[in-house]
Amino acid sequence: MAVKTKQAEAQALPLNTIVPGDCIEVMRSLPAASVDLIFADPPYNLQLKGDLHRPDNSRVDAVDDHWDQFSSFAVYDAFTRDWLAAARRILKPNGAIWVIGSYHNVFRLGAELQNQGFWILNDVVWRKSNPMPNFRGKRLTNAHETLIWAGKEENSKYTFNYEALKAMNDGVQMRSDWMIPLCTGHERLKDENGDKAHPTQKPEALLHRIILATTNPGDVVLDPFFGTGTTGAVAKMLGRDFIGIEREEAYRKVAQDRIDRTRRLDASALEVTGSKRAEPRVPFGNVVERGMLRAGEELYSLGSRHVARVRPDGTIVGNDVKGSIHQVGAHLEGAPSCNGWTYWHFKRDGRLIPIDILRQQIRAEIEADERPAH
Amino acid sequence: MAVKTKQAEAQALPLNTIVPGDCIEVMRSLPAASVDLIFADPPYNLQLKGDLHRPDNSRVDAVDDHWDQFSSFAVYDAFTRDWLAAARRILKPNGAIWVIGSYHNVFRLGAELQNQGFWILNDVVWRKSNPMPNFRGKRLTNAHETLIWAGKEENSKYTFNYEALKAMNDGVQMRSDWMIPLCTGHERLKDENGDKAHPTQKPEALLHRIILATTNPGDVVLDPFFGTGTTGAVAKMLGRDFIGIEREEAYRKVAQDRIDRTRRLDASALEVTGSKRAEPRVPFGNVVERGMLRAGEELYSLGSRHVARVRPDGTIVGNDVKGSIHQVGAHLEGAPSCNGWTYWHFKRDGRLIPIDILRQQIRAEIEADERPAH
């Protein structure tokens, strides 16, 4: 079943290609529930005093009346509604989306995400280390853009590589504000005239963090506003599959060249710090079965304030309460829950050692058994 | 006329008081176009499910107050629409508003601001130096909140003390991301039980920066969700008038005590680095009127490539083109605009001196006239 689905997807999904055309139409042509992550950097040609263009590039009549201002917002909102709905349809149930915007459009993006049932997980601030100053001294230096990370729905089991991001951040939790420089220098793609190939090329560092944090190797990442293909280049490098959609041929060409030049990291380079949750579950009974602890042996809480005794079936008894290592620990502490593996200790040579050590030994043996012989 | 208006305002506006009641009704009862700045910290509509415990099993004291509960986005949006409309009506034409929110509500706030014709000037990120961690490791640490600064309308001549903020920021432009600690320690107000008096008290440092940046001494600052009165306390300290609106009697009492304890800084302590833009406009004609330059005298561009002659009405003529110092300068340079004050120079003792020197002399005299005698 899973294999069949995989095959069907592989046939239907234009993996690792840049699809020409309007992103709404293209997304509507793709199979439902087929991509893991969407990254979208939609146009925010809003209120720029100049012309406002519809998604099909037709020009909205210039306006300065109040009601017409509203009509401009309405056009932008309708566009947002359409492409977000198309994006949501092709997301897997446990998929997620990132969108990026500035104050011109991000409030409308966020509100529409919520209206459609996406579940916001974080808003993230891209703090620019080298923003353009406010030349006229009339406002604050606009030194950031806003990203929104949202699951397809409230109960989506979204991917989040917590430990990897924590490791990336010197061992403390990654915060919602990220300091990343603008895309400049050699990374900034130029056209044949030496001008920048795209006005809003995003830095690879930004996509690197996003893709590392919220996908796993082999996942499918789709970008409906592909531009010069930062999403595709970083996805390829990190061993993810990508789908790009881009209307402008000039951008598609630049992006394709760029991706062709990009090297995919080999599998060993893709490993990141994993979560304990992903490791195989080991019942405490296994520890007793294997004789690592024997029935009747005593367990101690830290500080030895509480003592419990191991029983042959892997339950323990302490203070006349019987149950699992977790239940007895929670009871003795008067706490709603307790991780018995880290709470209880056994004595060796007069020292207290957490029983989690024993679980780690068992896990190491399991892994050794499952690893193919070299 | 101006005096009359001032008096009428003073009679109608409940300056420096905390008005009990629903903020929408109270704002509707106030005269239109009467306040300079609104700071609003509306309910966030957090949608919390069960309890949350820290890894040490202590329980997180969540915001579960009745005033933060809304049954749907539609209900929250209607509430937002109503209070923003009431707020907009009482703003002066050149007034501005600040709102603060988290990802739960700020996108809806921002979109509705735009819908009603407010003109967003900046979004500002309050980066918390000491945020609560993400205890379960399921998301990024939610380490910021978002503020939106908006003028009443697109062409409002809003107040922005650019130079003061630049000075506050070690001489470089203030950015849109502000690192400020949470309100804790002695600043955090407690009730008679020693518990926090309000679940979401904002730090005074945040309001200090906002009020300093976007009002002048004597301005009227209104806060429709007054809570424990941080806005009022900081406004009073900084020599601004405030109007607070608060529904809950317990909060009003705490706020009033707090404001009574707050001391207003004296006028000399309120002076901040002035912006050139805030300085009085000086027509070039004044320079001629005062005889600092005489009609017929010659002005020179830098390098003396161009020459113009002063005319009695404060216009100049160069290369057969007549107009203001700015117009003629722009014409001679073929530029769309030109700051005539720095472009043109006059000769004294064979040296070229920019005419801006003369404007500065005039301004110095104006300031000396307006400063009260000590």
Add this chain to the structure above:
DNA sequence: TTGGCCAGTGAATCATGGA
């Protein structure tokens, strides 16, 4: 007076898999 240790806390949409 200073420093070390311990306890407390802050606008939070904070689990998962098997029966």
Add this chain to the structure above:
DNA sequence: GTCCATGATTCACTGGCCA
């Protein structure tokens, strides 16, 4: 769908107490 057992998970700072 529900119920239940397992068990994973925190950073910066403040203030009080005591040596």
